[in-house]
Amino acid sequence: MKSKLITSLLISLVLVLTLNITARPRQKQNNDATRNRKSLVALAGIIPIPGNPLVSSDIAWVDPGTRRFYLSDRSNFGIDIIDAEKDVFVGRVAGFVGPNSMTPPPPNGQGP
Numbered sequence: 001m002k003s004k005l006i007t008s009l010l011i012s013l014v015l016v017l018t019l020n021i022t023a024r025p026r027q028k029q030n031n032d033a034t035r036n037r038k039s040l041v042a043l044a045g046i047i048p049i050p051g052n053p054l055v056s057s058d059i060a061w062v063d064p065g066t067r068r069f070y071l072s073d074r075s076n077f078g079i080d081i082i083d084a085e086k087d088v089f090v091g092r093v094a095g096f097v098g099p100n101s102m103t104p105p106p107p108n109g110q111g112p
Contacts, residue, residue: 057074
């Protein structure tokens, strides 16, 4: 009888503590503006890139020898070249077009 009472009290205590912890109101979250003011990273400037707005890019590379930044630009079907020292757009290597409907499927269903 005594052990059942102790077990019941322990289970009740765990239940009350669990409900108390989960029912507490959360502390006020910092909004993005407050968080950004305290951040060590900040926007230094914008490098305009001509052509269609840059919507999709997935590969970027920096050549330390020439100090050029190469950015795949799916919106303009090319690779944008940016001078990383002067922060200016240098040019674009054009002619990169994805597969079209005339491309046959890869053998055995392989591919991306």
